[in-house]
Amino acid sequence: MKMHIVMATAEAIPFAKTGGLADVCGTLPLMLAEQGHKCSLFLPAYRRALSSHAQIIDTHISFVVEIAGKSMAARILKTSIGPAENPVDIYLVDQPLYFDRDHLYGDQHGDYRDNCERFCFFSRCVVEAIERLKIQIDIIHCHDWQAALIPAYHKTNFGNLAWYSQAASVMTIHNLAYQGRYWSHDMSLTGLDWTYFNWQQMEFYGDLNLLKTGISFADYITTVSPSYAHEIQQPMHGCGLDGTLRARADRISGIVNGVDYGVWDPSHDQHLPANFSIDNWKQGKAACKRAMQMEMGLPPSETTPMIGLIGRLAEQKGWDLVKPLLELYVDAFDAQWVILGNGEARFAHSLAELARRRPDRVAVRLEFSDPLAHRIEAASDMFLMPSRYEPCGLNQLYSLRYGTVPVVHATGGLIDTVQPFSPSGHNHSGDFNGQANGFSFLQYDLESLKECVSQAIDTYSREPQVWDTLVTHGMTQDWSWTNSALAYETAYRRARELAVTKE
Ligand code: ADP
Numbered sequence: 001m002k003m004h005i006v007m008a009t010a011e012a013i014p015f016a017k018t019g020g021l022a023d024v025c026g027t028l029p030l031m032l033a034e035q036g037h038k039c040s041l042f043l044p045a046y047r048r049a050l051s052s053h054a055q056i057i058d059t060h061i062s063f064v065v066e067i068a069g070k071s072m073a074a075r076i077l078k079t080s081i082g083p084a085e086n087p088v089d090i091y092l093v094d095q096p097l098y099f100d101r102d103h104l105y106g107d108q109h110g111d112y113r114d115n116c117e118r119f120c121f122f123s124r125c126v127v128e129a130i131e132r133l134k135i136q137i138d139i140i141h142c143h144d145w146q147a148a149l150i151p152a153y154h155k156t157n158f159g160n161l162a163w164y165s166q167a168a169s170v171m172t173i174h175n176l177a178y179q180g181r182y183w184s185h186d187m188s189l190t191g192l193d194w195t196y197f198n199w200q201q202m203e204f205y206g207d208l209n210l211l212k213t214g215i216s217f218a219d220y221i222t223t224v225s226p227s228y229a230h231e232i233q234q235p236m237h238g239c240g241l242d243g244t245l246r247a248r249a250d251r252i253s254g255i256v257n258g259v260d261y262g263v264w265d266p267s268h269d270q271h272l273p274a275n276f277s278i279d280n281w282k283q284g285k286a287a288c289k290r291a292m293q294m295e296m297g298l299p300p301s302e303t304t305p306m307i308g309l310i311g312r313l314a315e316q317k318g319w320d321l322v323k324p325l326l327e328l329y330v331d332a333f334d335a336q337w338v339i340l341g342n343g344e345a346r347f348a349h350s351l352a353e354l355a356r357r358r359p360d361r362v363a364v365r366l367e368f369s370d371p372l373a374h375r376i377e378a379a380s381d382m383f384l385m386p387s388r389y390e391p392c393g394l395n396q397l398y399s400l401r402y403g404t405v406p407v408v409h410a411t412g413g414l415i416d417t418v419q420p421f422s423p424s425g426h427n428h429s430g431d432f433n434g435q436a437n438g439f440s441f442l443q444y445d446l447e448s449l450k451e452c453v454s455q456a457i458d459t460y461s462r463e464p465q466v467w468d469t470l471v472t473h474g475m476t477q478d479w480s481w482t483n484s485a486l487a488y489e490t491a492y493r494r495a496r497e498l499a500v501t502k503e
Contacts, residue, residue, distance in 0.1 A: 002036050002037050002038070003037050003038070003138040003139055003489075003492060004037070004038040004039075004040070004135065004136050004137050004138050004139075005029070005032055005037055005038070005039050005040075005138065005139045005141055005492065006039075006040045006041070006042070006126075006130060006135060006137050006139065006140050006141065006167075007025060007028075007029060007039065007040070007041045007042065007141045007142075007143065008041075008042045008122075008123065008126045008140065008141070008142050008143065008147035008150055009021065009025040009041065009042070009043060009142075009143040009144070009146070009147060010043070010044065010104065010105075010119065010122075010143070010144065010146035010147065011025060011043075011104065012025035012026040012041060012043055012090075013025075013026030013027070014026060014052055014081075015043055015046070015048070015049035015052050015090070015092075016043065016044075016046050016048055016049050016052075016104055018104055018105070018312075019312060020174065020224075020257065020392065020393075020394045021143060021144060021174045021175075023257070023260070023394060024143075024174070024224070024257050025041065025143055026081075027258065027260045027481055028258075028481065028484070028485065028488065029041055029081075029082075029088040030081065030082045030088055031258070031481040031482070031484075031485035032485055032488065032489070033082055033083070033086045033087070033088055034485075035485060035486075035489065036086075037489075038086065039088045039089075040088065040089040040090075040091060040135060041088060041089070041090050041091070042091045042092075042093060042122075042125075042126045042129065043090060043091070043092055043093070044092070044093050044098070044099045044118070044122050045075075045077055045092035045093055045094035045095075045099050045100075046099045046100075046101070046104060047099070047100045047101060047102070048104075049092060050077075050092070050094075055079055056077050056078070056079045056092065057077065057078050057079070058075065058077055058078075059076045059077065059078045059091070059133065061075075061076040061129060061132045061133060062074060062075045062076065063125075063128055063132065065121055065124050065125060065128070066191075067117060067120060067121055067124070067189055067191070068117050068188075068189055072095055072097070072098075072121060073095065074093055074094065074095055074121070074125045074128075074129075075094040075095070076091055076092070076093060076094070076125075076129050076132075076133070077091070077092040077094050078090065078091055078092070079092070091129060091133070093121075093122055093125045093126065093129070095121065095125075098114070098117075098118040098121055098122075099118070115180075116180065116182040116186045116189055116208075116210075117186075117189050119145070119146040119147075119149075119180065119210070120149060120186075120189040120190050120191075121189075122146065122147070123146075123147055123148075123149040123150050123153065124149075124153070124191060126147070126150060127150060127153045127154070127158060127159070127161065128159070130161075130163055131159075131161055131162055131163065134162075135163070136166075137163050137166065137167045138166065138167060138168070138492070138496065139167060139168055139169070139170060139492045139495060139496070140154055140167050140168075140169045140170070141169075141170045141172065141492075142169065142170070142171050142172070142214055142218070143172050143174060144172070144173070144174050144175070144178065144211070145178055145179050145180030145210045145211040145214070146180065146210075147214070148171060148180065148210045148211045148213050148214025148215075149190055149192075149210055149213055149214070150169065150214070151169040151171055151213070151214050151217035151218040151219070152190075152192060152196065152201075152202070152213050152214070152216075152217040153192075154167065154169045154217070155169070155217040155219075156192065156193075156196070156217075158191065158192065167499075168219040168220070168492070168495040168496045168498070168499035169217070169218045169219050169220075169495065169499075170218060170219065170220045170221070170222060170491060170492060170495045171214040171215060171217075171218035171220075171221050171222075172221075172222045172223065172224070173211070173215070173221065173222070173223040173224075173232070173391070174223075174224055174391060174392075175316075175391050176211070176223075176232050176237070176238070176239045176241060176391070177239050177316065177389075178211070179204075179209050179210065179211040179212065179239065179241070180209065180210030180211055181204060181207050181208070181209050181210075182207060182208045182210075183207055183208070184197065184203070184206060184207060184208055186208050187202070187208050190202075190208075196213075200216065201213065201216045201217070202216070204240065204241075205240075209241075211241070212241055212244055215241065215244055215245060215248065216244060216248075218251075218495075219251070219495040219496075219498045219499040220251050220491055220492075220494050220495035220498055221245075221248060221251055221252045221253075222252070222253055222254065222255050222488070222491050223252070223253075223254050223255075223391060224254065224255065224256065224257050224391045224392035224413060225254045225255075225256045225257075225391060225392045225412055225413030225415075225416045225417075226253070226254035226256070226416055227254065227411070227412050227413065227415040227416050228254055228389075228390075228391045228392065228412035228413055229252055229253060229254030230254070231389070231411070231412060232245055233245045233246050233249060233252070237389055237412075251494070251498055253487075253491060254416075255484050255487040255488060255491065256392055256413060256416055256417060256479070256484060257392045257394060257397070257413075257484060258479060258480050258481030258482070258483070258484040258485070259394070259397045259398060259401065259479045259480060259481070260481065261401065261480055264374075264377075264398045264401060264402075265401060266281075266284065266377075266378050266401065266402050266403070269374055269378065271370075271371040271374035271375055272288055272374065272375060272378045273287060273288055273291040273375070274287035274288055274291075276288075276378075276403070277475075278472065278475045278476060281403040281471065281475065284378075285378065285379070285381070285402075285403055285404075286302055288375065288378040288379040289302070289306055289379045289380075289381075290302075291375070291379065292306065292338060292375060292376070292379035292380075293306075293336070295375075296338060296363035297359060297363065298336050298338075298359075298360065298361075298363055299336075299360050301336070303461075304334060304335060304336050305334075305335045305336070305381045305382060305456075305457055305460045305461065306335070306336045306337075306338060306379060306380045306381050306382075307335050307336070307337050307338070307380060307381070307382050307383070307384050307407075307453075308338050308339075308340075308376040308377065308379070308380030308382070308383045308384070308399075308404065309322065309337070309338070309339045309340070309341070309383070309384050309385075310339075310340045310341065310373050310376055310377075310383075310395055311341050311385075311395065312341060312342070312343045313341045313342060313343030313344045313347040313348055313351075313366075314343050314344060315344075315388060316387060316388055316389060316390075317341075317385075317386075317387050317388075318385070318386030318387050318388055318409060318444075318449075319341075319344075319347040319351075320347075320388075321386050321444070321445070321446055321449050322384070322386060323347065323350045323351075324446055325446060325449055325450060325453070326351075326354050326362065327350070327354065328446075329450060330354065330357075330358050330361055330362060331358070333453065333454075333457060334457070334461075335361070335457055336361055336362075336363070337361060337362045337363065338363050338376050338379070338380060339351055339355075339362070339363065339364045339365070340364075340365045340367070340369065340372055340373060340376055341366065342366055342367055342368050348366050351364045351366070352364055352366065377395070377398050377399060377402040377404055378402050378404075380399075380402075380404045381404065381405065381460055382404060382405045382406070382407050382439075382456050382460065383395060383396065383399035383404045383405070383406050383407065384407050384408075384453065385406060385407070385408045385409070385414060386407075386408065386409045386441075386444075386449050387408070387409055387411060387412075387414065388409070388411070388444055389411050389412055390408075390409070390411050390412040390413050390414050391412050391413055392412065392413035393408075393412070393413045393414050393417070396408055396414060396417055396418055396438070397417060397479045399474070400417075400437055400438075400474035400475065400477055400479065401474070401475060401479070402475075403471045403474065403475050404474075405437070405438050405439070405456065405460075405467070405470050405471060405474065406418050406437070406438035406439070406474075407438060407439045407440070407452055407453060407456045408438060408439070408440045408441075409440065409441055409444055409449070410440040410441065410442050411444075414440065415440075417479065418437060418438040418439075418440055419435045419436050419437050419438065419473075420436060420438060420439055420440040421436035421437075421438065421439060421459070421466065421470055422436075435473060436469075436470060436473060437470055437473040437474040437477065438470065438474070439452050439455060439456045439459075440452065
């Protein structure tokens with residue numbers, strides 16, 4: 001059965017991006033449309049979303065939401081992406097007071113103080129707009145805390161929705177650590193009855209918790225890798241919601257994000273100084289590495305391993321281990337480090353300091369640059385991702401296709417996508433090296449990270465044949481969206497079955 005899937009999200013490429021959520025929400029609907037489904041996507045009309053696309057039209061659907069003692073007008077704008085035969089309709093929820101700002105969630109002073117109000121407003125508008133646009137909806141697919149009220153509006157039939165009985169809801173958790181937790185008084189912003197403010201639905205230790213709301217009300221729940229789906233049901237990675245998740249364990253699954261090889265493939269990547277494929281990767285990567293050394297002012301060297309790192313400068317990404325690793329061992333490792341990241345000042349300062357101390361070994365760019373991210377993926381010999389936890393991770397998947405061997409902490413999606421090499425023939429996952437495509441370490445500590453990086457550098461320098469095999473495995477593995485989109489279809493079907501069974 002072909003379905004009409006409506007997504008609600010705070011980010012989607014090419015309109016607004018701060019992380020992997022945008023990659024997923026911009027690509028998954030296109031892949032589902034390719035399978036013959038109809039997809040629509042709701043997004044706040046941020047300033048940058050409005051300036052990113054030329055053909056935005058007014059649907060002439062507008063209405064007022066009573067929120068925080070005010071009457072706030074919403075206007076629904078529309079554009080589309082994808083093929084003309086079956087485009088993905090993009091609906092932008094416009095209210096300049098909430099969304100016409102420089103950033104998505106906050107500025108140098110921290111999160112915007114009205115984030116709860118902004119995303120309550122957004123969620124209420126999505127529910128209302130589906131009604132007014134008369135969308136024939138089968139699935140409402142909500143992403144992360146910003147859209148997590150919608151399953152509650154659906155399940156409680158908020159405002160007598162015409163689409164209430166025909167749709168099922170799916171909640172996807174991209175990162176459980178971001179929950180949208182606000183003080184209890186913000187419950188009034190949701191418009192929902194206070195009876196739902198209890199520990200089994202919306203309340204969390206006296207506060208309002210939007211993600212918990214989505215988890216509690218959704219017909220089906222997904223997260224972005226099977227290992228993370230398991231981990232978040234344990235206290236260590238459950239961020240206080242492991243009990244809520246365990247109570248719904250029969251309706252949770254993990255689906256690894258796919259890669260858009262239209263954008264991330266070294267054979268046609270527009271950002272690279274040289275394109276390459278499995279047939280000529282050695283020459284291609286050597287040319288990209290030379291260009292990167294020039295660009296970053298690193299000494300030219302073909303044989304010195306280049307280690308890439310790209311990501312938000314947040315503790316989640318393992319910078320608290322990278323910092324001492326480099327401070328203590330940058331002189332000892334014969335390697336060049338190319339680092340791209342923006343975020344917390346404490347990490348930015350120490351990285352900049354390292355680059356000043358060893359400009360011949362460490363190059364740091366503290367910015368968000370998509371073209372540079374592509375060039376680093378192509379130029380590096382290995383890619384370091386020592387995340388403390390990682391729901392899925394995209395950069396290791398890009399690395400695999402770019403012949404760049406991932407070196408990772410064995411957690412979440414990194415467990416599901418990186419098969420570690422072991423000289424003994426068996427790795428710590430118990431797999432044979434037959435599928436090995438990288439290196440990983442089990443314990444999240446400096447010693448384990450150092451050992452793993454040393455092993456990768458040694459293998460690169462002393463065992464070129466093993467290295468070639470790891471590169472070949474990675475480059476030929478298929479992490480495209482095809483399988484992930486099929487898995488989402490299965491989740492949607494399951495949601496529809498569960499929606500009609502009595503809880
Ligand atoms: P997360 O969503 O937790 O930040 P992911 O690995 O899932 O991590 O996705 C991160 C995405 O953002 C990738 O596409 C990555 O290349 C990109 N990215 C992160 N930081 C930067 C940066 N400073 N410049 C360019 N791209 C970045």
